[in-house]
Amino acid sequence: xxxxxxxxxxxxxxxxxxxxxxxxxxxxxxxxxxxxxxxxxxxxxxxxxxxxxxxxxxxxxxxxxxxxxxxxxxxxxxxxxxxxxxxxxxxxxxxxxxxxxxxxxxxxxxxxxxxxxxxxxxxxxxxxxxxxxxxxxxxxxxxxxxxxxxxxxxxxxxxxxxxxxxxxxxxxxxxxxxxxxxxxxxxxxxxxxxxxxxxxxxxxxxxxxxxxxxxxxxxxxxxxxxxxxxxxxxxxxxxxxxxxxxxxxxxxxxxxxxxxxxxxxxxxxxxxxxxxxxxxxxxxxxxxxxxxxxxxxxxxxxxxxxxxxxxxxxxxxxxxxxxxxxxxxxxxxxxxxxxxxxxxxxxxxxxxxx
Numbered sequence: 001x002x003x004x005x006x007x008x009x010x011x012x013x014x015x016x017x018x019x020x021x022x023x024x025x026x027x028x029x030x031x032x033x034x035x036x037x038x039x040x041x042x043x044x045x046x047x048x049x050x051x052x053x054x055x056x057x058x059x060x061x062x063x064x065x066x067x068x069x070x071x072x073x074x075x076x077x078x079x080x081x082x083x084x085x086x087x088x089x090x091x092x093x094x095x096x097x098x099x100x101x102x103x104x105x106x107x108x109x110x111x112x113x114x115x116x117x118x119x120x121x122x123x124x125x126x127x128x129x130x131x132x133x134x135x136x137x138x139x140x141x142x143x144x145x146x147x148x149x150x151x152x153x154x155x156x157x158x159x160x161x162x163x164x165x166x167x168x169x170x171x172x173x174x175x176x177x178x179x180x181x182x183x184x185x186x187x188x189x190x191x192x193x194x195x196x197x198x199x200x201x202x203x204x205x206x207x208x209x210x211x212x213x214x215x216x217x218x219x220x221x222x223x224x225x226x227x228x229x230x231x232x233x234x235x236x237x238x239x240x241x242x243x244x245x246x247x248x249x250x251x252x253x254x255x256x257x258x259x260x261x262x263x264x265x266x267x268x269x270x271x272x273x274x275x276x277x278x279x280x281x282x283x284x285x286x287x288x289x290x291x292x293x294x295x296x297x298x299x300x301x302x303x304x305x306x307x308x309x310x311x312x313x314x315x316x317x318x319x320x321x322x323x324x325x326x327x328x329x330x331x332x333x334x335x336x337x338x339x340x341x342x343x344x345x346x347x348x349x350x351x352x353x354x
Contacts, residue, residue: 017099018244019345041071060082061299081265081268081272085098101256104138104142106248107140107242108148111143111151111183112146124180125233126232128186128225133189135303136303137157137160140158141158143185144185144317154183161311165198169224198220199216250332251331263291263293275293275295277293
């Protein structure tokens with residue numbers, strides 16, 4: 001990174017984080033199979049790596065914890081720090097995660113824009129918007145922030161509560177009959193009482209960590225709703241757009257992401273290891289966010305979900321508590337460098353270590 005152009009590195013603040021690269025590789029428990037860890041240690045020794053910062057969500061913090069424990073057990077001095085980054089916002093111990101706010105802002109803005117478009121014709125329509133979130137519904141819940149623009153969805157369904165198809169169809173039918181339109185925001189991970197995904201995804205299609213690759217839920221629900229109501233129905237899957245839409249990033253999110261990385265580096269230089277940077281926030285009088293360090297062992301493999309008390313009793317919307325939680329996070333518009341009317345993203349050389 002030190003060999004990259006400083007101006008290009010500065011542009012990373014407004015560039016999708018995928019510019020840095022990523023990986024999906026699950027390493028085993030070092031107590032059962034230390035093959036990968038011995039290879040990591042070999043590489044660390046070869047390049048004299050003494051600081052290791054791992055950026056990501058739940059699985060990444062688990063990996064970071066395993067690497068930290070193995071380095072300590074091997075007697076190799078290497079300070080290991082976890083830096084949170086996940087739009088899923090499901091990391092335990094932190095108020096929220098870098099990335100979530102910008103994704104939430106993109107989702108809420110998109111819902112508001114779809115709201116306007118869905119009402120352009122005299123003929124009504126049912127619109128179902130599928131949003132990421134396998135087991136935690138933070139992203140789908142963010143659709144409620146469209147209320148600020150007067151463009152709230154009618155129904156919001158999260159994976160924290162069981163989904164009932166009959167009740168869903170009755171609700172959509174009633175709203176469509178009363179209003180002539182109905183907008184539904186739904187998490188990709190909603191499931192029936194027996195735990196099966198409504199999308200009917202099979203675990204044979206998984207990512208590198210064995211998680212089911214979900215998708216197609218909006219199309220499935222649209223088909224069922226059309227059959228039930230006879231209405232014009234459109235299914236929209238935000239898919240990758242919600243996690244790479246840097247043009248709708250929150251300035252608050254960008255600043256806090258930078259703060260998380262800066263805190264991790266400063267803590268490691270000061271001698272800390274085996275920790276994750278977390279956010280401690282106060283919304284009592286305005287909004288205040290401060291970083292704190294938590295042991296990796298205390299956060300790895302724990303999943304933070306939307307509190308049930310923030311979900312309405314019928315399970316088809318979220319309360320004002322969620323708005324109060326999320327609204328401060330989406331504030332601010334970043335200044336972005338443009339080139340011929342297009343965003344000027346960082347262009348890294350990605351120079352390999354020697």
